Amino acid sequence: MDPQPQLPVFIVGAPLLFSVIVPVLGRIWRHSAFLLALATVAVAAVASALSLELVLRKEPFSYHLGGWAPPVGIEYVIDEVSAFVCVVITSVSFLVLVSTRRWAEREAGDRPGVFYGLVLLLLAGLTGIVVTGDLFNLFVFLEIASLAAYALVFIGGRKAMLAGFRYLIIGSIGGALYLLGVGFIYFATGTLNMIEARELLEGTPSTRAAQVGAVFIFAGLGLKMALVPMHLWLPDAYEHAPSSVNSLIAPVMTKVAAYAMLRMFLSVFPAGFLSGTVPIADALLILGLIGIVFGSVAAAGQSDIRRMLAYSSISQLAFIAVGIGLGSPLALAAALLHVANHAAMKATLFLAAASVRLRVGLQRTHNLAGLGPRMPLTMGAFAIGSVAMIGIPPTAGFFSKWYMAQAGVDEGQWVVVAVVLFSSLLTAVYLFKVLEQVYLRPAKPEPSAHGDDERDASADAAPRPELAMRPVVERAREAPFDVWLPLVVLAAATVVLGVINVVIMDHVLLPGVS
């Protein structure tokens, strides 16, 4: 027998192991924390990329943890979809870590080791959710990732403390509901392995226990992915989280919960099970459509750029839910493509906001007037990210919306087409509002006109003393090299993802979902 490929264990195992080592070494030598964490994420990213390559070259494979074959042991399933999502998570995290190093130094205080340990724990949980083929193991990884996220949100200051606590309570309800659902599925089928559960559910007429289990699982994951009306924790958590944290959790955290929901459709519940007596697919579709519109409208009403992006995340996650709700292979592939697109776009936008905060210290959109020429690379990346969010070709956002609309037409759900188009318009409203301020308006003359915007005192907007009397925006310089380079790479990635989307769809996502 061939030895099984050992790659999958590096994707999850490396971050998990080093989440313990980094805090210890970080105490001895402060600078080792960042470098070790970055190296670990790089290892996970390379392992993910090699796994994806292996899957594409040969076929999907599963890794039996500790050599125990399922159903006794836990298996990691590496197929096109899970390998692809792992690559997205790890590579986006790598870029975000590089770009937010300065913020992390400031916000983690004298304990960078603990901060980076938590970041690695978060990544271990997220990649674990993606690759695991076991329902209970998914719960454990879900809680590992969530616990790390609660703690990371919590360190952001006074407001973040309350937001973090609320996030903990609601997130734990989500996890507990998921566990309850897994209990029902286990008692209905007698197995925790996803593939086996699917075979058993397919063979027997659906029992009430299995249906109740499905409802609890989707309620729990819905809470974790902030599906409307279960989104109340998200805006506060994203707004008040430290800048080094929200650019990390916004692109990947809720996306992975969405992926877990999609995994339930792909691997656990047989086709038709979720649209029969318990119309979960329809419920997801309807909540998703409401969420797209609600998130966009709420985002248009925000003046704080991070809060605006948080509501925009709710809208984009609802878009993924619509894809899951439609349930056709094309719609599922479009949802997965949007997972990758949105990770790149949201990372770009949040990093640009963090970069602005680093130099100017302001977050209200109306105070950023005239910033465009001062920080050309940062705001250029923000503009590309915005264009991608709105969905203008050839950026990435256009294609996932295009495929989704196409899937809506195929399924005869014209309302999906209408809402997708309408949401593009709404997205344009709130993002162009920022771009207009930044590029077309002159800088405000009076620094006192900042209103209720709490200017971050640590921002370095006064490079030369003779400029000290000029408005804060005019004093701003471009962010340092290591901040803007990952940002530009991510912005470029949104364009590249758009250009090569046919390759991704045909070779990775469509084979993965059919």
Add this chain to the structure above:
Amino acid sequence: MIEEISARFPYWAIAVLLVVGLYGMMGKRSLVKQVIGLSIFQSAIILFFISGSLLEGATIPILYSVHGEGHANPDDFVNPLPHVLMLTAIVVGVAIIGVALSFLVSIYREFGTLDERELLDDVRE
């Protein structure tokens, strides 16, 4: 109704615990009580798994010597898997409660109160 409840007593007890926990988390102003509610909620789910593993007339799943007796009958034993799962779930629960309590300590040091309404007023100022 009463027969229905007594026939499925564990399920009703678990449902009541779930609702009590949810009320604690959503309806109480004190953050400490919210954490207590979370703990009750998690305990209810642990009880649910344990009650589901039980069998009438079954015993603990320890195999004594079965030489020459063929296979042991699985109906004679309680299903051990849910117990193992719940050991893990308890550890997860302890971690969550631990993090929550450490949050509470930090919040109390920062604000001097654990009343949600006072905290929100405090933050808005």
